[in-house]
Amino acid sequence: xxxxxxxxxxxxxxxxxxxxxxxxxxxxxxxxxxxxxxxxxxxxxxxxxxxxxxxxxxxxxx
Amino acid sequence: xxxxxxxxxxxxxxxxxxxxxxxxxxxxxxxxxxxxxxxxxxxxxxxxxxxxxxxxxxxxxxxxxxxxxxxxxxxxxxxxxxxxxxxxxxxxxxxxxxxxxxxxxxxxxxxxxxxxxxxxxxxxxxxxxxxxxxxxxxxxxxxxxxxxxxxxxxxxxxxxxxxxxxxxxxxxxxxxxxxxxxxxxxxxxxxxxxxxxxxxxxxxxxxxxxxxxxxxxxxxxxxxxxxxxxxxxxxxxxxxxxxxxxxxxxxxxxxxxxxxxxxxxxxxxxxxxxxxxxxxxxxxxxxxxxxxxxxxxxxxxxxxxxxxxxxxxxxxxxxxxxxxxxxxxxxxxxxxxxxxxxxxxxxxxxxxxxxxxxxxxxxxxxxxxxxxxxxxxxxxxxxxxxxxxxxxxxxxxxxxxx
Ligand SMILES: Cc1cc2nc3c(=O)[nH]c(=O)nc-3n(C[C@H](O)[C@H](O)[C@H](O)COP(=O)(O)OP(=O)(O)OC[C@H]3O[C@@H](n4cnc5c(N)ncnc54)[C@H](O)[C@@H]3O)c2cc1C
Numbered sequence: 001x002x003x004x005x006x007x008x009x010x011x012x013x014x015x016x017x018x019x020x021x022x023x024x025x026x027x028x029x030x031x032x033x034x035x036x037x038x039x040x041x042x043x044x045x046x047x048x049x050x051x052x053x054x055x056x057x058x059x060x061x062x
Numbered sequence: 063x064x065x066x067x068x069x070x071x072x073x074x075x076x077x078x079x080x081x082x083x084x085x086x087x088x089x090x091x092x093x094x095x096x097x098x099x100x101x102x103x104x105x106x107x108x109x110x111x112x113x114x115x116x117x118x119x120x121x122x123x124x125x126x127x128x129x130x131x132x133x134x135x136x137x138x139x140x141x142x143x144x145x146x147x148x149x150x151x152x153x154x155x156x157x158x159x160x161x162x163x164x165x166x167x168x169x170x171x172x173x174x175x176x177x178x179x180x181x182x183x184x185x186x187x188x189x190x191x192x193x194x195x196x197x198x199x200x201x202x203x204x205x206x207x208x209x210x211x212x213x214x215x216x217x218x219x220x221x222x223x224x225x226x227x228x229x230x231x232x233x234x235x236x237x238x239x240x241x242x243x244x245x246x247x248x249x250x251x252x253x254x255x256x257x258x259x260x261x262x263x264x265x266x267x268x269x270x271x272x273x274x275x276x277x278x279x280x281x282x283x284x285x286x287x288x289x290x291x292x293x294x295x296x297x298x299x300x301x302x303x304x305x306x307x308x309x310x311x312x313x314x315x316x317x318x319x320x321x322x323x324x325x326x327x328x329x330x331x332x333x334x335x336x337x338x339x340x341x342x343x344x345x346x347x348x349x350x351x352x353x354x355x356x357x358x359x360x361x362x363x364x365x366x367x368x369x370x371x372x373x374x375x376x377x378x379x380x381x382x383x384x385x386x387x388x389x390x391x392x393x394x395x396x397x398x399x400x401x402x403x404x405x406x407x408x409x410x411x412x413x414x415x416x417x418x419x420x421x422x423x424x425x426x427x428x429x430x431x432x433x434x435x436x437x438x439x440x441x442x443x444x445x446x447x448x449x450x451x452x453x454x455x456x457x458x459x460x461x462x463x464x
């Protein structure tokens with residue numbers, strides 16, 4: 001599974017971090033960091049993270 | 063598998079319901095009926111980025127999940143009646159659709175003011191069409207806008223209008239402070255100050271008596287006798303649930319669709335409600351059914367309702383997980399954000415500053431029954447990050463059941 005975040009859209013709501021803390025995090029400056037190729041076992045979490053992004057900035061491929 | 067689940071309402075709640083039906087194992091037909099001509103799209107930017115012209119209208123469409131690719135979308139079609147005993151729904155094209163399971167996701171419509179005066183020049187903000195019309199009106203040079211209602215949408219529209227360079231932006235509300243109903247006095251005062259500093263004017267403590275003008279609005283006549291000149295009026299005075307089509311079936315439709323803890327309506331295992339229209343008990347709190355008009359709720363309710371509905375349709379035993387979502391909302395106004403977790407509304411009686419101060423970044427706690435019930439942050443990213451730190455505490459609170 002590949003995860004792509006459109007950083008032009010991202011507004012640092014952090015909802016994805018609550019949904020999938022193994023994949024998404026906010027750095028000390030409050031900017032989003034993420035694992036672009038997480039394990040498939042995390043799919044449910046990542047799908048939820050994509051759902052809860054208010055900007056719909058998270059895309060899952062494969 | 064044969065059979066059909068019919069989803070009424072093709073916005074976020076309808077889309078998430080269709081997706082969650084598949085996720086819950088329903089492989090039969092899914093038909094979504096929606097009265098707007100568009101595929102589901104994201105509403106929050108309608109009063110913010112899209113109204114400001116910072117995001118194109120086209121950027122709002124949700125991307126449906128691959129698992130929902132075979133869902134049938136009947137757009138531009140309205141449900142006008144239902145016979146739940148016979149499991150049929152009537153559409154405005156005269157056809158009748160039979161279903162095995164029904165998802166009610168028809169959401170809300172803006173409440174309108176019933177005041178004398180012209181209709182032209184008066185706007186609401188709920189749909190893409192509304193936002194297009196309002197943007198066109200606000201970008202005409204020299205316009206003066208009066209926003210009626212100092213709630214979330216009213217405050218957002220006022221902020222966006224100032225950002226667009228609109229000459230005069232005035233917000234009218236019978237209450238003494240913006241957002242005082244949902245957030246209380248402390249943040250109400252902080253918001254009033256911030257909006258005024260950025261150029262929004264307020265006429266508070268008085269309502270609208272009438273609209274001035276012949277063919278189109280030229281002013282707003284207030285209950286205290288003042289008249290505010292206006293070329294554009296935005297009515298943001300709350301919303302009413304779209305439930306007329308369900309009448310005659312014995313459901314409690316007094317404020318949306320009353321459901322049980324599995325989002326089932328009227329005790330029927332084959333009818334569930336999701337999103338803004340659902341009035342459901344939240345096991346996290348006191349068990350009193352409430353509608354929650356937050357963006358986070360369509361997805362939460364759809365997931366839970368789809369599990370219950372599919373279990374019934376497939377004759378499966380159901381794991382009786384209580385529905386206990388943590389409500390969350392945000393609101394972007396000017397250069398600041400409100401971020402809320404939990405249920406501040408239940409803790410308005412005991413409001414305390416948890417971090418920071420109301421003139422800068424602040425996190426406010428709402429308490430009751432000896433516990434923290436909700437937190438709201440106001441300010442920049444640091445404030446939102448501060449509120450997020452209290453989220454875990456809110457999640458750990460035991461149920462408030464009395
Ligand atoms: C301008 C605006 C800004 C917002 N900003 C925020 C924000 O910043 N933060 C936040 O947390 N929340 C925000 N919200 C709230 C959030 O958008 C809603 O909670 C969410 O849209 C609810 O989705 P829903 O699918 O339940 O209902 P709706 O979005 O109301 O969708 C219902 C759909 O059903 C259709 N329909 C109605 N009746 C029928 C019928 N009889 N037959 C067929 N179709 C029908 C409607 O046309 C509509 O398309 C905002 C809402 C608006 C309007």
